Amino acid sequence: MDAFSLKDRTVLVTGASSGIGRAVAVAVSQLGGRVMAWGRDQARLGETLGMLEGTGHAAHSVDMSDAGVIEPAIAETCSESGPLGGLVHCAGVSQPSLLRDADFSKVDAMSRLNWLSFLALCRAVCRRGRYAPQMSVVAVASMAALRGQAAMSAYAGSKGAVLASVPALAAEYAPRGIRFNSVSPCPVDTPMQRAMIDKLGSDWYRREVEEKAKLGPLAPEDVANAIVFLLSPAARRITGVNLVVDSGWSLG
Template identity: 40%
Template sequence: MKNPLDMTGRRVLVTGASSGIGQATAILLAELGCQVVLVARSEDRLQATRALMPGGGHTIKAFDLSKVETIESWLKEVTTSTGPLNGLVHSAGIHRTTPIRFEKPSVDDPLWRINYHASVALLIAFRKPANRAQSASVVLVSSIVGLIGQPGISAYCASKGALIAYARAAALELARERIRVNCVAPGHVHSALSAAAESKLTEAQVKAIEDGHPLGLGKPEDVANAITFLLAETGRWITGTTLVVDGGYTAH
């Protein structure tokens, strides 16, 4: 029987592949036969992810995505060595808890660099015909807080909401080039990022987040499943949308 999630013969670049959602995505894609290009800053942690992945042909490319201005030339170098990409997953991201009264707006905010501007630069570079296959899929990792508000993290919420709007517009513009662009919007998922965010909250606040997820908190694998669904043949008629993966949080 044909498996519509089969990724054999495809090559996908995954940012944030050293941890959490990106790591789970890299492992699942490898299990489905995909060749994965693993990206994050720490080469050692990428090697650790690579050791968990079956199959061959995976490539490690340690890179700091906050160097947004160099992403285009860097991706050209990457695909010159790996060959063109069938997919791109931007999972690298950072979180910041800062109440509005303490926010210091800056046009060079590192949070915006990695969460939003790196996404835009990656998509611009990915779109170039030399860098990707004829038919290709992009998944940007947003968040449910890009759809609903949460106090104390307004800059993070805004950066994730911007991704959703960007994916919709890019999907319309790039459909004729056979590039699909979608987001996933996870709820609270166990990871290094969420553990750091939780450390700024009271026990009662953490409990309220847990209680808000009718199916309980998520695992990185839950989001990896949704990302893979959008990348694979299963997602071939899906573009410009955001798949919410939140254990029912936004159903309230």
């Protein structure tokens, strides 16, 4: 058996309509897995479906800004997909802002999507009949939570909460054989990064990406490759860890 194969695994990917989530969906399908793609924008979810290899994939439009919608949405997805072998939480927003300018209603909404919706997803999926043996859960955190950057205090906090929750979930669910890990990328070339450049300027890009990413800027596929490893049987004894994917960004 190929330890890196995702054959016979159904993987739910949130944020699959764009960026890292779309790259994860494509990589899962290339490794033989079946994808349940979540996002909000139906047209872009359809584009993602069109990029997948194999058959049996499906897309669902779910706005996760209210954690209360997640339980019924998971119930619906799992009734279609059967038990999930993987869950990848890529849906997220960033609200870069100096603290003095922060809009706390936006900070609250960001925290709910980046962190609380992750907990709600995990709770809904970790119910009997909804997860397959050796399910693997991967959350996308961020290097912003590990290295101080101006204008990132609120975003870093929302991702730091994810980083802190993952080992606790790993301990709680290890008796059921469910693994939980996170990946922390530095800036990645996606629509989110393009919005950051618009807001923080090209100097930010030069300083935070070109000068620091020693092996070159990250593409969504670089993050997706780390995630599919953590989903695969090759990582069957890895749980509760955060995998840094940062092109040497944090080496100093």
